[in-house]
Amino acid sequence: MMISDLPRDMVEEVLCKLPMTSLRRARFTCKRWNNTLSKDCRFTRKYNGEAAKRKEFQVVMILEYKVYSMSVNLHNPSPSIEPIGKLHDAGVDIINVFHCQGLLLCVTKDGTRLVVWNPFTGQTRWIKPRDSYHRCDRYALGYEKKNNYPLKVLRFVDDYDRNLKRQVREFEIFNLNSSSWKVVDFNPHWMIQYFYRGLSLKGNTYWFAENKVAPGKIGRVFLLCFNFTTESFGPRLRLPFRGRYGDTLTLSSVREEQLAVLFQECATAYTLKVWISSKVGPNALSWNKVFLSVDMRPLLGFQFHCFAGSFFVDEKNKAVVVIDTTRGHPFTIRNMAYVLGENGYFKSVDLGDFAPMRCWPLVCSYLPTLVKF
Template sequence: MAIIMSELPRDLVEEVLTRVPLTSLRAVRLTCKNLNDISKDGSFIKKHIVEAKKKQVNEFELIIVMNCKIYLMSVDPHSNVDPYITLKGTLFSLKDDANDHQVDDIVSVFDCDGLLLCITRDLNSRLLVWNPYFGETRWIQPRDRYHDMDVYALGYDEKKKYKIFRFVDDYYSYSYIEEEQICELEVYSFESDSWKVVLNVTPEWNIYYYHSGVSLKGNTYWYATNKVRRRGGYDVVVFLICFDFTTERFGPRLPLPFSTCNIYDIVTLSSAGEDQLAVLFHDGFTSAMGIWVTSKIEPTEVSWNKLSLADDMGMLISNIPTNDRSFFIDVKKNVAVVLDRGARYIAYIIGDKEYFEEVDLGESADLNCWPLVCSYVPSTVQIRQL
């Protein structure tokens, strides 16, 4: 293959490479230095991304995290075959070159425009930034330590400088002894390869460590609650909080389409394209479910529109109280994919004309791995090595 491909005109080679699935791209690169160089060339990457977006007119590719592994999945709403979901396989293995071993203990993933921040189980080597397209990785060492209740986010400032935000506020410590509770807020700069403390105050609200934030236009949004110790299933006030990577500060509380929830309700955030945020609310008592998408969103203001897509689908989705839920929404195609986890991973596909499909993706073998489903488009960002 390497000899034949090397004799072809470059434009034809590029055309072939744009058709290679991401899960096979690494193997193709290893066959020939010329193919490796072309696939990592800036002009080709832009062409590849354009082609990837064209494909999303009919289908879209998603990253899905299950059992500490990262998979690529495609969804085709126009397929005549049910279900119109295909698990293409695992993305190529991650390797810790410093310790010469494979990384197979990823418990959580944060997506930012095609770059993945992978949180590993091992607190000594917890953070890994990965570009699946290039296969580039970078391990991030802690300033002092990592904590098992850390909240992380990957984003960038107005100059497109990438940073990582780390936040831990152990407000719900079982000891209830103030002196033993931890509150740390730090930002890591890729430019300086260093952490710095950004705040020395304790927030007046709480972000649960198992609720992943969502990156939008470089900033990160979380759903947060008032700081109250829950004793029972009573309602708590909920709202949206944004961390601005330019100012390196949290913005004001922003309204959600609902103002309260309780421990039996499920609230999940997702991106909806490049400039919209979506929120899913599933009532734990009535099984009512709704999805809202922002009509406007900035770190200091937000407005919402409700979609009719999920109104009658809540009863069809598992109503077992769980925070292990993630979802993806394509507003233009009016399709949502909800990933849920109990004893097994289940993908619920909700579409037009009350279309509903339940797809069993396999056994849930590791309860410490938080499920994730998000869109994927190859990223042009190359991770600078130190």
């Protein structure tokens, strides 16, 4: 019997046991397998469901300029976070990744190139700048909720450039359907710090923002949503805490349905808190009570970096995994995953070497998709 003659159920059973990085190679085994992996939405749902049954889930991480698929299992006495494989191995170093519905927007190390990428199917799309990219650019990947859901990339910068000795303000949107940039006229009364990472959810992107205040003063932090359908920023959205510049503030998603926010105040208490939203939309946002609160003093005794501190949530175990680094001499620092839970539960997982002040470790949740662009 040829591989192509295997019953459909048996083929799906085999493919569901493969890690995501092996699925791309499996596509080329035969035409039938390629059709299953690249066109069958039912199989994608089954694949995600089987992963959940194994009490494992996958995340995407940047470690040392490389993008990895990682298998996470927090059900064992000793939690494991293991690399499944390197997702992008085209000789290009990646400094930042933005996730939206199974697609990744990657920024190269030198900041001069953008690529939209589907790790599940292997499809990539390099995006040329309208003029040029800026070292302080912020990016987001989203989609319009009409007209066949076209994918869009938001790029903006609103900073003082010391080299040019002037304020640089540019807002523009790239439409992947039309392969064109569109300049958008914004003159915001708020600012988004360069280390605040946006989080895409249901096609829109959420950011922490601050009021523009006089030099030397600190503004309060709030949430903003960029609506890719209306191509505009919405009203201020309420946070479940009073944050300010210097606090560790990070966004994540839960089941691709709700926002999660991590808050650690820049004070000696170092208490870390995580909330999950109960309702989320571009114009309205509400929160459940605190999902997890942890006193970090006896555990680590330091605040997570505002540059790092990305995280993901395991609702079943009521745990949070924060990706950051150790502290100490620059040549001994390690990338680490810190697993935090109820009743003082704390574990750490070593993720390897850290290149000082170069590539901060980063994690984002991930579910495979068959979306093409």
